[in-house]
Amino acid sequence: MTMQPIETISGGVSHLDRANVDTDQIMPKQFLKRVERSGFGQYLFYDWAKEPGWDLPANPILVAGENFGCGSSREHAPWGLQDYGFQAIVAPSFADIFYSNCTKIGLLPVVLDEQECRALAQAGEGQVDLRALQVRFSDSDGAVRAVAFAIDGETRRRLLEGLDDIGVTLGGEAAIAAYERERERTGPVTTAL
Numbered sequence: 001m002t003m004q005p006i007e008t009i010s011g012g013v014s015h016l017d018r019a020n021v022d023t024d025q026i027m028p029k030q031f032l033k034r035v036e037r038s039g040f041g042q043y044l045f046y047d048w049a050k051e052p053g054w055d056l057p058a059n060p061i062l063v064a065g066e067n068f069g070c071g072s073s074r075e076h077a078p079w080g081l082q083d084y085g086f087q088a089i090v091a092p093s094f095a096d097i098f099y100s101n102c103t104k105i106g107l108l109p110v111v112l113d114e115q116e117c118r119a120l121a122q123a124g125e126g127q128v129d130l131r132a133l134q135v136r137f138s139d140s141d142g143a144v145r146a147v148a149f150a151i152d153g154e155t156r157r158r159l160l161e162g163l164d165d166i167g168v169t170l171g172g173e174a175a176i177a178a179y180e181r182e183r184e185r186t187g188p189v190t191t192a193l
Contacts, residue, residue, distance in 0.1 A: 003106040005162035009087045009128045012059030015121035022071030027080045041083035058085030063121040069098025078102045088128040110149050
């Protein structure tokens with residue numbers, strides 16, 4: 001899967017009003033046997049989805065509680081969230097490895113304080129603007145609010161340009177080729193048997 005550039009993510013907001021959601025709750029261990037990145041959305045929050053009254057629409061924006069993505073390092077959790085339809089996750093805090101795993105596949109994690117997260121969830125619709133570093137939504141009075149967020153500059157550049165780790169490496173293709181040409185040695189081949 002190639003990563004798509006991100007500039008703005010607009011649309012409906014889903015709210016998962018739970019703190020300390022770990023990666024096993026996001027994507028249970030029995031679904032980790034597959035190596036493809038697609039098809040995990042159907043298993044997202046697998047055990048919770050069986051609870052009466054569970055409703056988590058596949059909107060572009062997910063608002064979650066603090067410490068989202070804690071637990072084991074598992075790429076399958078961000079894969080499942082993205083495959084389900086989420087493009088941005090807004091929460092008061094994220095587990096570090098989960099946050100990094102999200103940015104590596106083009107799933108935008110955004111840190112806002114808890115009060116702002118609740119206001120965005122209540123609005124039901126919003127926009128995450130990576131270029132402007134703002135989350136915008138209408139408050140209960142109908143006034144548009146713009147809340148600033150921060151993200152590492154290099155991570156932001158990579159997301160705006162749609163560059164995963166392989167894309168970043170390929171950006172240095174000319175330098176890699178030059179290095180390979182310079183290190184070539186003349187003389188007999190010693191690796192052939």
